[in-house]
Each structure stands twice: as C-alpha cells, then as structure tokens.
Amino acid sequence: MATARKGRELFTILETSADAESGTPCDSHDSPLNLSADHVKWFEIPYRKPDSDEEGDGVREETADAANLITGGGCNIILVTGSNGIKHDEEEYAEDCYYSTSTNCSDATSHDSDIDFSDVEEEEEEQRRSLFSLGDDLDEDCTAPDFWGEPDQVISIEPFCAVSGPQHSLGDDADTRDYFRILFPDSLFEHMVEQTNNYALYRQRRSGKSDPHWHPTDVREMRAYVGLNILMGINQLPDTGMYWASDIFIGNAGFKKTMTARRFEKLTQYLQLCDRESEPVRGERGYDGLFKIRPLLDVVENTMWDAYAPNRCLTVDRCAVATKGRFSSTQYMPSKPLKKGLTVWMLCDSRSGYCHRAKIYVGKAGGDESAAFLGYRVVTSLVRGLEGQYHHLFMDSFFTSVPLLQRLLRDGLYACGPTHPGRKGYPEVLRPRNVGKLSQGEFYQCQRGNLVATVTRDAKTVSCLSTNSAPGIVGISPDRRQQHETDGEGESDSMDSTSLSFGVPRPLPLLLYQENMRGVDLCDQLRECYQVGRPCKKWWRYFLWFYVNLCIVNAYIVLRESRGGSPPAGFNGKQFTQRHFRVRLAQQLIGDYQGARGMERAARKRHADSPIEYGHRLERMSERSRRCRNCTNKGLRHESVFGCKICNVHLCRGGCFSEFHK
Numbered sequence: 001m002a003t004a005r006k007g008r009e010l011f012t013i014l015e016t017s018a019d020a021e022s023g024t025p026c027d028s029h030d031s032p033l034n035l036s037a038d039h040v041k042w043f044e045i046p047y048r049k050p051d052s053d054e055e056g057d058g059v060r061e062e063t064a065d066a067a068n069l070i071t072g073g074g075c076n077i078i079l080v081t082g083s084n085g086i087k088h089d090e091e092e093y094a095e096d097c098y099y100s101t102s103t104n105c106s107d108a109t110s111h112d113s114d115i116d117f118s119d120v121e122e123e124e125e126e127q128r129r130s131l132f133s134l135g136d137d138l139d140e141d142c143t144a145p146d147f148w149g150e151p152d153q154v155i156s157i158e159p160f161c162a163v164s165g166p167q168h169s170l171g172d173d174a175d176t177r178d179y180f181r182i183l184f185p186d187s188l189f190e191h192m193v194e195q196t197n198n199y200a201l202y203r204q205r206r207s208g209k210s211d212p213h214w215h216p217t218d219v220r221e222m223r224a225y226v227g228l229n230i231l232m233g234i235n236q237l238p239d240t241g242m243y244w245a246s247d248i249f250i251g252n253a254g255f256k257k258t259m260t261a262r263r264f265e266k267l268t269q270y271l272q273l274c275d276r277e278s279e280p281v282r283g284e285r286g287y288d289g290l291f292k293i294r295p296l297l298d299v300v301e302n303t304m305w306d307a308y309a310p311n312r313c314l315t316v317d318r319c320a321v322a323t324k325g326r327f328s329s330t331q332y333m334p335s336k337p338l339k340k341g342l343t344v345w346m347l348c349d350s351r352s353g354y355c356h357r358a359k360i361y362v363g364k365a366g367g368d369e370s371a372a373f374l375g376y377r378v379v380t381s382l383v384r385g386l387e388g389q390y391h392h393l394f395m396d397s398f399f400t401s402v403p404l405l406q407r408l409l410r411d412g413l414y415a416c417g418p419t420h421p422g423r424k425g426y427p428e429v430l431r432p433r434n435v436g437k438l439s440q441g442e443f444y445q446c447q448r449g450n451l452v453a454t455v456t457r458d459a460k461t462v463s464c465l466s467t468n469s470a471p472g473i474v475g476i477s478p479d480r481r482q483q484h485e486t487d488g489e490g491e492s493d494s495m496d497s498t499s500l501s502f503g504v505p506r507p508l509p510l511l512l513y514q515e516n517m518r519g520v521d522l523c524d525q526l527r528e529c530y531q532v533g534r535p536c537k538k539w540w541r542y543f544l545w546f547y548v549n550l551c552i553v554n555a556y557i558v559l560r561e562s563r564g565g566s567p568p569a570g571f572n573g574k575q576f577t578q579r580h581f582r583v584r585l586a587q588q589l590i591g592d593y594q595g596a597r598g599m600e601r602a603a604r605k606r607h608a609d610s611p612i613e614y615g616h617r618l619e620r621m622s623e624r625s626r627r628c629r630n631c632t633n634k635g636l637r638h639e640s641v642f643g644c645k646i647c648n649v650h651l652c653r654g655g656c657f658s659e660f661h662k
Helices: 086-099 122-132 176-183 186-207 219-234 240-244 253-258 261-270 291-307 371-382 402-410 508-516 519-529 539-562 578-590 596-606 629-633 656-661
Strands: 041-044 047-050 059-062 313-321 330-332 340-349 355-360 392-395 414-418 443-448 451-457 461-466 473-476 618-620 642-644
Touching: 176 291, 176 539, 176 578, 186 219, 186 261, 186 291, 219 240, 219 253, 219 261, 219 539, 219 578, 240 253, 240 261, 291 355, 291 539, 313 371, 313 519, 313 539, 340 371, 340 519, 340 539, 355 371, 355 539, 371 392, 371 402, 392 508, 402 414, 402 451, 402 461, 414 508, 451 508, 461 508, 473 508, 519 539, 519 578, 539 578, 629 656, 642 656
Parallel strands: 313 392, 392 414
Antiparallel strands: 041 473, 047 059, 313 340, 330 340, 340 355, 414 461, 443 451, 451 461, 618 642
C-alpha cells in the first residue's frame, strides 16, 4: 500500500489473484444493482489519511463506527448504513439539492429554454422560475470549502419495494395485436382517419381543385396502411413503388392484394394527426412546437407509462432518429453511431430495454442554455412520478451534475454516472490540474453524505458522481462479455468504449455504471432492426413512425415477460423473436382487407347493366390527358381528359364509356 500524497487522500489497489474470494452468490435478477459475483470480485480498501501535512509521515487507518452488510437479495455488495449517515444533514440537503446553481447549471431562465417537452405545463414552468430565481443566494453551496469531506462517512440506501413489471389484464389467449393495442389503442386509428379525411378536404379547398384519385378512408384501411409500413421495415426495398412492381422477383403479391400503389401514395400524402385549420402560428399564444403530433403524444406517453411499472435500475440517455432532409431541430453528434438526426431523450429499463418515457427535442426557442442545466431539466422531467420509490438511475456525462444528484436524492432516487470535472460543484481537489497523472487503477474520492465523487484512471481519466455506492470498494470485471459500450461526449471524462479497459480494478460506481447503463441501447437495438415508415420531407412524420416503432418494441417486451418466453397460440416455430412478432402483428392489422382495386372491379360488375343509375357518368377528370382505359385494353393508344370518377379511369368521348361499363 503506497503512502498518501501530500494534501490529498489516496486509495491504491491491492494486488489480486485468481483464487481470491468472490463472496456469496448473487442473483442478478433480484440484486438491487444487477451485479453478479460470478463476474465481479470485490475488495474493501481501508481508508488511509495522513497524520500530518509533511510528506513521508505515517498513515493511520480509520473505520466507520457502525457497519452492516446489506445483502439485497444475496448480492455481496458492501453498503454501510448507520444513524450517523445522511440524515444528520437532512435539512441542509433540502436547501442545497435544488438551488445549487452556477453558470453551467442555471444561468438561463425558462424564457431561454432550448427544449420543448411534450408534457411541460405552465404551472411547472412558473414553479421552476420561482425556485431558480433564488439561485444567486445559494450559489456557493456546492463550492464551499467545507462542502466536500473525507470519504469515511456512512451511506444509507433504502430498499426498493415498489411493484414492477407488465401491468395488464390480458389472458393466455391474447395475441400480438392485443398487446400492441395496450400501447397503441384503436382510438388513435380512429383519430388518424378523422384528421386524414379532414386534411384531404382542407388541401383541396386551399388549391381550389378536387383530387379525383382520393376518396375518404376508414379504420380498416388505416390499420392495413400501418401494417404495410411495418412489413416494409422487414422486407426492405429502396423505393416504395417496387412493392407493386410487375416483376415477380421484386413485386409483393400481398401488397398488391391489400391496396393499389396509388392509394398507398394518397394515404401517405394526406396522412395527418391534428386539425391543421386550428394550428397556431409561431408567436401566437398557445403555440406548440409539437402541435402536429400532440394527439399522438397525449395518448402514447400515458399508455407507455401505465403498461409497465419501472424496475429498480433505469437508464437515462438520448437517442437519434435518422432523417433525410434539413430540419431546424436536427443535431450533429460526432461521437454517436448515428452522426446526424433528431434527438429524443429516453427513460428505459436497464434490464429489459422497455421505454417508459420519451421526450422530444425540437430545437432552441431562444437564448442559450448550458448542457448541465438542460440535462437537469431533462432528467427531472423523465423521472416525474417516481419520487420516493428508491430507483437507481444511470446516466452519462451530459446529464450528471452535483445539483441534479442532490435533487434526485432528496426525492428518494439514487443515481450514478460520469461527469465533466469542470462543472460547478465537483470537488476542486479531484480536478485534473490537482490530481495530476494517475496510474492505472488508482483513484481518489470525496464524499458528502450519500454523494460520492470519484476520479480514477482506467484507459483514460474518468470522473463520476454517485449516490448509490459506498466509497473505498473496488471490483474487477475480467470477462469481456460484461463490457457494455456506452456513448460519451467525446471528451476525456466520458466513459465510452475507449475509456474502460479489461481486467483493471475499478471503484464501485464505475462497475455499476458499466453493468446498468444499457437500457436505451437495448431499446435502440430492438427499434433499429426493423424501421417503420419511409423517408419524407416532413419532420413530424419521423416522430410518428418513431412512436409507432417504439410501441411495437414495448408491446414485444410486455408479451415476452408476460408469457415467460412462450409464444402466442398458433405459432409453430422454436423461438418467438421480434421479427415473428412484427410479421404476425402486420398480418393481423391488415386482416382480410382488400383495397380500391378489388372494390372497383366488383362495383363495375355489379352496376354494368345501368351505369348511369348508379352515378357513373362521363365527365372531365383532370386538366392533363391520360390514356383511355378501354382503348388500352384493346391494344390501342388514345388519350382523353374525360372519364368516369366512380371507376377512376380515363375514357374517350365516344363509345368507350358504354363499352367499358359493359
């Protein structure tokens, strides 16, 4: 054990061997932190601090007054509890938690917001303004010289006892559409039909011309349309029209039977979710940047939250929605696998990947806002409703800050994640200029109650904050399969795939982060396998299909956990995968629906004896002439601007009208 350096505490790593004890077995499902002793070896490093400021003086060991082992379902994680823990500073923390601010945390007010959440209300904004207006009085709380202390304080972690898992009343005979209906109810299809028909009339009134190729849609057709979009994500072709190609190797018989290519294009053209006539313009009172998808958000956000009660460990991260086009809210993120896209903040389950809540970033509304303050707002909005349930949150360095972790701790939520050492509130003695160059596996820690700040050297220097792990505990994760890549911010303190190496001892916060910071990644993997929808020029369409795809992923997770892995009745395969779920769901949405072509042929045959009686008449179809259908059937080429609107065909002004209807 090396001696402590002058002016700061030093923890070094003991030499370990392959036959070191790994403790009692751990059930990763019941463990409060999802860590298995089969892959992690734990060693408690005694705290050592110098007796004097002179270099070379001896060191003395100090132990806590009271220590209890919290097994938490058999896991051998050492957590120290006692009466002298966080509770003695409870009143002080209540003041510090929310108001600890800086230029990095709270320089901007709500008028300078650069994010629009889909559930922010005016009363919450007013409350936030009033709270942060007091920030100047408490500006020095987290940077006071006596704010951080030595890492010898006991911590208190309350057990998680809330109800978790799928919440529904479906029986064993439920199928894929029943689970999808929990997340995406039939009322949304009815709303889409109503607004699509209204928007088609609205467009025709604005242009002053009627669309001869459009007729009102219904719920059955809208379900079939969504089902075809789901199948397009499985059977991917570069162009939409190729699904209706006459080439037997390219064209899809199921698509042709369901509806015509023209009908699919018309539904895509007029698809709408809101009343465009009542849409407020920018600057008006009641303006909403997400007005075009607000009816969808109001329904889906509630269904996602109610269908699955959150488990103990949760992940907060951001994902990118791939786009083709230029939109004001598009962000460029060089450190992400998807460099450019629309940003969505997500709260996901660390074990299953279920998305409990998602918030959309729609760009800056004015002013400037720091990343730390923006991250504070994102996390507090995502976890609303979880207060006092003692969940464990894991987030990356974009979100993690001292004020945020204090606020979460006050609300009964524990958190862990890397952070930028330059942010206000982080201990001055742990910043890179004071720590110097660390050897691999060496780390320093400071503590204030449950809040522990750590700086360590892995593949590179990493700084992190946590409220769910005791100081002075070291673990080793030798198995490469336990390495979960997490996306950092491209800076020295971010824990990405290049900042964590294998076989190096790490403090407990880093091991917890490595094991549990994967919920959003799991959700993205399931969602990105099969895209829903086609590229377009309207930004809100990407979010529409994003939420449809998200509901499919969540419904698949609910089905998988509700049935214990057993497939629905009638499935003959060995394993019911997400691909099988999507194909089965699309087939059930389409059902026996047959679109306009089959209906037109049946109408012609039924009314052939008296076409005029049933509304068939020769009239002008369009300004541009098109080929006569009757002449084309006879191998001739004639064009006409006239035709039959009931049959939706162009016909010559002669005998072609009567001949065609016979």
